[in-house]
Amino acid sequence: MMRASLFGLGTAISIVFSGSVYASETPKLPAQEWSWQGIFGTFDQQELQRGLQVYLEACSSCHGLKHVAYRNLTALGYNDEQVKAFAAEYEIEDGPDDEGEMYFRLARPSDHFVSPFPNDQAARASNNGALPPELSLIAEARQGGADYIYALMTGYVDPPEGVDLPDGMNFNTYFASQQIAMPQPLFEDGVEYADGTKASIDQMARDVSAFLTWTAEPYLDERKSMGFKVILFLLVFTAMLIAVKRKVWADVK
Amino acid sequence: MSSAPEFKNPIVRWIDYRLPVFSYMHEEYQNYPMPKNLNYFWNFGALATIALVLLLVTGIVLAMHYTPHVDLAFDSVERIRREVNFGWLLQYLHANGASMFFAVVYIHIFRGIYYGSYKAPRELLWILGVVILLAMMATAFMGYVLPWGQMSFWAATVITNLFSAIPGIGEAIVTWLWGGFSVDNPTLNRFYAFHYLLPFVLLGVVILHVIALHVHGSNNPDGIDLTGPQDSVPFHPYFTAKDSVGTGVFLLILAALVFYAPNYLNHPDNTIPADALQTPAHIVPEWYFLPFYAILRAIPDKLFGVIAMFSSILVLFVLPWLDTAKVRSARYRPLFRWFFWLLVADSILLGACGANAPEGVWLILSRAGTAYYFLHFLVVIPALGLLETPRTPPTSISQPVLATGNDPSPGAQASGGNQ
Numbered sequence: 097m098m099r100a101s102l103f104g105l106g107t108a109i110s111i112v113f114s115g116s117v118y119a120s121e122t123p124k125l126p127a128q129e130w131s132w133q134g135i136f137g138t139f140d141q142q143e144l145q146r147g148l149q150v151y152l153e154a155c156s157s158c159h160g161l162k163h164v165a166y167r168n169l170t171a172l173g174y175n176d177e178q179v180k181a182f183a184a185e186y187e188i189e190d191g192p193d194d195e196g197e198m199y200f201r202l203a204r205p206s207d208h209f210v211s212p213f214p215n216d217q218a219a220r221a222s223n224n225g226a227l228p229p230e231l232s233l234i235a236e237a238r239q240g241g242a243d244y245i246y247a248l249m250t251g252y253v254d255p256p257e258g259v260d261l262p263d264g265m266n267f268n269t270y271f272a273s274q275q276i277a278m279p280q281p282l283f284e285d286g287v288e289y290a291d292g293t294k295a296s297i298d299q300m301a302r303d304v305s306a307f308l309t310w311t312a313e314p315y316l317d318e319r320k321s322m323g324f325k326v327i328l329f330l331l332v333f334t335a336m337l338i339a340v341k342r343k344v345w346a347d348v349k
Numbered sequence: 350m351s352s353a354p355e356f357k358n359p360i361v362r363w364i365d366y367r368l369p370v371f372s373y374m375h376e377e378y379q380n381y382p383m384p385k386n387l388n389y390f391w392n393f394g395a396l397a398t399i400a401l402v403l404l405l406v407t408g409i410v411l412a413m414h415y416t417p418h419v420d421l422a423f424d425s426v427e428r429i430r431r432e433v434n435f436g437w438l439l440q441y442l443h444a445n446g447a448s449m450f451f452a453v454v455y456i457h458i459f460r461g462i463y464y465g466s467y468k469a470p471r472e473l474l475w476i477l478g479v480v481i482l483l484a485m486m487a488t489a490f491m492g493y494v495l496p497w498g499q500m501s502f503w504a505a506t507v508i509t510n511l512f513s514a515i516p517g518i519g520e521a522i523v524t525w526l527w528g529g530f531s532v533d534n535p536t537l538n539r540f541y542a543f544h545y546l547l548p549f550v551l552l553g554v555v556i557l558h559v560i561a562l563h564v565h566g567s568n569n570p571d572g573i574d575l576t577g578p579q580d581s582v583p584f585h586p587y588f589t590a591k592d593s594v595g596t597g598v599f600l601l602i603l604a605a606l607v608f609y610a611p612n613y614l615n616h617p618d619n620t621i622p623a624d625a626l627q628t629p630a631h632i633v634p635e636w637y638f639l640p641f642y643a644i645l646r647a648i649p650d651k652l653f654g655v656i657a658m659f660s661s662i663l664v665l666f667v668l669p670w671l672d673t674a675k676v677r678s679a680r681y682r683p684l685f686r687w688f689f690w691l692l693v694a695d696s697i698l699l700g701a702c703g704a705n706a707p708e709g710v711w712l713i714l715s716r717a718g719t720a721y722y723f724l725h726f727l728v729v730i731p732a733l734g735l736l737e738t739p740r741t742p743p744t745s746i747s748q749p750v751l752a753t754g755n756d757p758s759p760g761a762q763a764s765g766g767n768q
């Protein structure tokens with residue numbers, strides 16, 4: 097029993113070393129321009145709405161978004177009625193009722209996005225053993241954030257000569273091991289955008305990257321606008337403190 | 350200095366007669382004599398106090414919303430960010446505030462080393478400072494575990510496992526620390542309890558640190574003792590004003606981090622929930638632990654690696670006695686000054702080594718860096734005091750100022766007295 101912890105550490109270390117091998121081959125992520133960059137950058141609601149559509153049609157059958165509630169979608173420019181109608185398209189398990197039974201009901205705006213699988217085991221069983229990651233925080237959980245998601249979405253290519261892919265694996269330039277279980281999710285005109293935008297792979301990849309950046313940090317706009325005011329105040333305040341200090345110290349030789 | 354003031358307010362007078370808090374504040378934070386030649390590096394003690402208060406306040410509010418359970422901790426932090434009013438601000442202030450606390454304290458320590466602030470009669474003041482550093486490190490480590498992300502979990506696993514290097518009882522100690530046979534819910538619970546407790550212990554040591562400081566007063570850039578009232582200015586308004594300037598700049602940097610790069614110092618892997626079955630490709634600690642992590646990994650033997658890592662801090666306890674030089678300030682120690690900057694460069698190098706896998710050139714660099722670190726304190730510092738010929742510091746703080754415009758010779762001090 098005492099050895100168990102040591103064994104655990106040994107396994108951990110061996111995984112660390114085998115893990116570091118496959119990180120080296122992936123090329124550098126190309127930096128993209130995003131609407132929320134810079135001091136005054138904010139999310140583009142139209143882009144987020146398109147991104148939500150891409151998520152729903154191309155990602156949501158495998159990937160959950162459990163940290164986001166339906167009511168949060170008002171931030172994308174939808175009104176309360178639209179959000180209510182949107183939530184009502186989903187069923188959610190609730191209960192137990194007075195009889196002690198669990199039951200399904202329509203989702204309400206206060207519910208969080210219903211995950212496609214009840215648990216990780218079910219998710220793996222439906223996906224050839226691979227676990228589709230929960231996407232709420234994916235933009236923060238991957239080096240590069242939106243740039244990474246965009247690169248991954250557009251990084252599917254035929255495997256180079258000599259690379260033998262195991263069954264059910266796909267080649268992606270930007271994935272850590274370049275072997276990814278997820279098949280290419282986006283195809284030309286795979287989504288019919290509500291606003292009529294042409295659904296190229298590039299467009300959909302951009303939109304879903306923006307949307308997933310929003311799901312990771314829905315308070316980004318608030319953070320930046322508050323930050324600007326706070327820093328402006330602190331600049332003036334510090335300038336005043338410097339003036340006071342100079343006046344106080346003027347008589348010290 | 351001046352005797353206790355006559356308070357005009359009768360209530361204040363009544364209280365002060367029975368519990369002289371007002372006299373105390375007047376003596377220690379108003380009249381209290383400060384060397385008048387202090388530069389802005391003497392802001393960092395006050396800044397560290399401000400950082401500590403910021404962490405205490407944000408931490409207490411965060412604790413009201415956080416759930417210390419392996420199944421709920423990660424989601425509860427996410428809930429704080431999204432649902433609690435200004436929760437994202439609290440969480441970012443707390444995480445980045447911790448980084449700022451370490452940055453400020455590291456500068457504070459290097460300032461103490463540069464100007465010889467640890468030398469007699471301030472040895473105990475210095476030792477209390479090292480105790481504060483240790484308490485900070487323990488608190489920060491346990492705080493980093495609380496969000497229960499991948500780095501939280503694996504940092505907890507790696508660091509607690511260090512104790513297994515102790516011969517014979519190591520394994521038992523690790524099991525005892527974990528409260529089980531792996532890092533799990535009991536570990537998270539006790540880390541949470543200690544993360545809440547230790548900052549108040551730290552606050553107590555800070556108070557002792559300040560009491561010890563006020564016995565002999567602040568050191569100064571010349572590293573010489575005060576010779577009389579002409580060398581000092583009262584704490585208020587001179588240093589309340591000067592510390593405020595530093596505070597403004599400190600808050601500006603903190604705000605820039607919190608509002609524009611809140612996750613810059615965070616590892617992306619810690620946004621992935623803890624998973625005992627999946628080790629991150631690289632387990633790296635927060636930036637402020639990187640030099641120590643480099644020392645740990647520089648040494649091929651686990652036990653000696655752990656000993657070296659802890660020794661790198663313990664050596665600071667005996668620094669006042671390792672340093673044989675009589676002159677305090679590096680201003681008057683031409684050789685020491687070079688070695689000081691070498692130590693700064695070495696610490697930064699070790700930080701870079703800690704961020705990279707200990708292979709190839711990084712392993713060589715971390716070994717060289719570790720070797721110099723200990724060489725610096727155990728050989729260079731004792732030897733310099735014996736070999737170096739220091740320049741003569743001025744006899745009083747007022748002297749160099751008074752001497753200008755008059756006779757620049759040391760005898761000018763006499764004429765200074767007439768002014």
